[in-house]
Amino acid sequence: MCACVTLEAQVHAVDTTRVASADTVVTNLVTDTVVVLHPADTVVVNMDDYKRQSTGTANSDNLLLQLIAQQSQDIHVRDSLLRDSLLADLMVRETVLQTELTRVRDSITLLRADELARMAYEDSLEHARQEMDSITRLLSQASTYQGVEAQRSLVKDPTEDLADRLREWKNRFNPWTKEANVLLQFSQNYISPNWYKGGSSSFAILSLLKGKINYHKDKFVWENTGEWRTGVATSPGDTLRKYNVSEDLVRIYSKFGYQVMPKLYVSANAEFNTTLWNVWNTNQTTAKTAFFTPMKLNVGAGIDYKPIKNMSIVISPLTYRMTYAYYGDESGRVDVTTFDIEAGKHIKNEVGSSLQLNWKWKPLREIAIETEFYFYTNYHRVEIDWEVDCDFIINRFLTTRLMLHPRFDSAYIQSGDTRAKVQFKELLSIGFAHRFR
Numbered sequence: 001m002c003a004c005v006t007l008e009a010q011v012h013a014v015d016t017t018r019v020a021s022a023d024t025v026v027t028n029l030v031t032d033t034v035v036v037l038h039p040a041d042t043v044v045v046n047m048d049d050y051k052r053q054s055t056g057t058a059n060s061d062n063l064l065l066q067l068i069a070q071q072s073q074d075i076h077v078r079d080s081l082l083r084d085s086l087l088a089d090l091m092v093r094e095t096v097l098q099t100e101l102t103r104v105r106d107s108i109t110l111l112r113a114d115e116l117a118r119m120a121y122e123d124s125l126e127h128a129r130q131e132m133d134s135i136t137r138l139l140s141q142a143s144t145y146q147g148v149e150a151q152r153s154l155v156k157d158p159t160e161d162l163a164d165r166l167r168e169w170k171n172r173f174n175p176w177t178k179e180a181n182v183l184l185q186f187s188q189n190y191i192s193p194n195w196y197k198g199g200s201s202s203f204a205i206l207s208l209l210k211g212k213i214n215y216h217k218d219k220f221v222w223e224n225t226g227e228w229r230t231g232v233a234t235s236p237g238d239t240l241r242k243y244n245v246s247e248d249l250v251r252i253y254s255k256f257g258y259q260v261m262p263k264l265y266v267s268a269n270a271e272f273n274t275t276l277w278n279v280w281n282t283n284q285t286t287a288k289t290a291f292f293t294p295m296k297l298n299v300g301a302g303i304d305y306k307p308i309k310n311m312s313i314v315i316s317p318l319t320y321r322m323t324y325a326y327y328g329d330e331s332g333r334v335d336v337t338t339f340d341i342e343a344g345k346h347i348k349n350e351v352g353s354s355l356q357l358n359w360k361w362k363p364l365r366e367i368a369i370e371t372e373f374y375f376y377t378n379y380h381r382v383e384i385d386w387e388v389d390c391d392f393i394i395n396r397f398l399t400t401r402l403m404l405h406p407r408f409d410s411a412y413i414q415s416g417d418t419r420a421k422v423q424f425k426e427l428l429s430i431g432f433a434h435r436f437r
Helices: 002-009 060-141 158-171
Strands: 015-018 024-028 034-037 042-045 050-055 176-189 202-217 220-234 243-261 264-274 287-289 295-305 311-324 347-364 367-377 382-393 398-409 423-436
Touching: 176 398, 202 243, 202 423, 264 311
Parallel strands: none
Antiparallel strands: 015 042, 024 034, 024 050, 176 202, 176 423, 202 220, 220 243, 243 264, 264 295, 295 311, 311 347, 347 367, 367 382, 382 398, 398 423
């Protein structure tokens, strides 16, 4: 029993075995100690530290087999634990690997999607360039464009002409359109004092600035026009002055419309016009017009009919008109009765009906005709004003203009006449002209 106790004190990982045979000799592999085991003793054996030395009986073979079996079982358990540990580690590594593969796969997918998006964007740019080139070729090769003959122009080079066409195409998608015209026209003739048929020299100059800003989207239309004119001409028959104002106008016009039918709009419009300079009567100290005399304000409501492009017919059954005129000072007194204002008053308010027609037509690329016709009546008097401007384009900056301006006002009766007559003004001039867009 003492040997058994000594054996137990030197074992680390142990198994318990009952020895049921003769004495057995076992050697400790760690301490090289020999122990004799007796039958019926309980002995603690570690398979890694002990081996069988000798046996005293035949049952020693059974003991050896049991030891071998126990050792095999321990090896199996140890291998199982190792296998389970390796399997668990392998599963963890597999999970990490799958996670990394998923991340890499997602990154590759994103990179591929980005590459596809970039390729699609480049394809769209190339397609847009091809479309623009196609449109450019079609416009350059077209024989007609919006009703105007597309023959080679004597005024514009092909690049400028193509730019105008592309600008017109672009305006189709922009609700705002802007345009401004600047003109500086003059006419002159000289007659020497000893000319055999007599006569007198004359000179006239006209400056004009006209701008338009229009808005058109869906069924809404808003058109705005501003105009300023100033003209000076010699006065051969006036002994008091050599020059007089031949043209004086400041005008602002605005019109709003809502489409109710094709080519038909419900419309409201307002117009303000006045003068800035004194226009003198021949050989007199009285003036026909003066600074802000007269001032006219017209406000109307009705319909706007647009039968063709660049034509507008506005019918206003209800139109309010206000006319203001100032007497002026002693050096330039104005007769307010010529504006159908009672003597001693400055303002006249009236209600009536009006008709207004605006049309711009270009039969040829070098010819532009613009006409404005205005009719007003308060059911006691009639006023008709018709202006026709015809521009003949010489080159990019030179234009010849013919202005025809007939007018009739039943309330205006000149001194010495018994009834109103048709008034007429005409001007043929040449000079600088430029259009801004």
